[in-house]
Amino acid sequence: MKEKLTCYIIDDEHLAQEILEEYVSKVPFLELKGTFMSPLEAASQLKEDQPDLLFLDINMPGLNGLSFIPMLNPKPMIILTTAYDQYALQAFDLEVRDYLVKPFSFERFYQGVLRLYQEQSSRQLPAQKATKPDAPEEVDYIFLKVGHRIQKLAVQDIRYVEGMKDYLRINTAHDKVMTLLSFAQLEDLLPAARFARVHRSYLVALDKIDHIEKNRIWMGNQVIPISDTYSDSFYKKLKGLA
Template sequence: MKEKLTCYIIDDEHLAQEILEEYVAKVPFLELKGTFMSPIEAAAHLDRDKPDLLFLDINMPDLDGLSFIPMLNPKPMIILTTAYDQYALKAFELEVKDYLVKPFSFERFYKGVLRLYQEQVSRQLPEKTEAKAEPKSEQEYIFLKVGHRIQKVATHEILFIEGMKDYLRIHTAKEKIMTLLSFAKLEELLPAQDFARVHRSFMVAIDKIDHIERNRIRIADQIIPISDTYNDSFYKKLRGLA
């Protein structure tokens, strides 16, 4: 069984390289095989090392990260590390595994690489006969600051989340919970495969959707719009679940 994921860092900024090297060094199942200033420099070593994973910047001189990805054969797993968020849709069309917008925390970095490592390990385990284990979400509950208390919220009970300026309103079948939190931070906490952002002000639990009609989602007695900004990524996620 594979004990470590070997990786390259490809980034033309020395500070970004140092941060990634520090993050990689903290993770016992990652092994750094090389750090490079450009895709062209890294390409000369790919056949030798055959890394499992590339931490790849987008905007670099000579050859940008998005143009480099289609040239890779075989293609390692890719995590994009960039200061720009506008390339996310293009990146996921290229089947990257994660998209980290600088500056990102170690917590966010670790969550991404842990998911990849667990996927690799699960592929190598012998298939078991259908038995006791029931599928579980990546994260069964989260803790949110609600007023002066920290409240435990089961993720399977969430219907949708509504943005209220600086607050989020978490709608469950039982109650509505107000928390001082951003959508970006909440997306880090929730299991990505179970939730989808559909509007600047709304995120929905995919399994709670009753139906979709004319770019509007029905969940319980609530109608939630799908905005043009999130239209493509939302329907792509639905196709991936089909």
């Protein structure tokens, strides 16, 4: 199992830096290698250290965080830390691993980094993972903020989820629920074995799929595309269910 994820903090606000440094210090599997005020300041050191993970702000002087991401080679895992939620869809087009809207709690921070740590660790143990499948996750329902109320939603009722700019539209057999969440935040709540991201704008419940044809999923009359970005992981998940 991977011992630690090395990380950088790139944020032009001193208070935001201090909060992230405190959060990182509480997590045994994170190792902070550097804190920087801008992408330009971090660029040369990035090539030398090649950290596993970047905590990256968006609005910074000199170079925007979203503009910086395509320049990274090799590209580490990236968690965006921003005061603005309107860039979520653009961020996930850039394959950002998580999107934290300030101010975020340590619990929310820990959920995100733990998921990445577990993913990285499992990739190092393919043989063990193949012979010892994960135990089923018992999650019957989740709670979501919908408008001015907190709504209980049965996991079994979810058919698919569609990205709608700043919102997610959760489609069930009986209703459509709009909630102000990112896909990453919703995936943290749902049992991973039962759901799969298939497109930057879609997440599906595997047991609700009727059939798949020409990289498209049929759920009744609903047709959902499977993008190249997510096709490998989606089909691997399907094989694991066979």
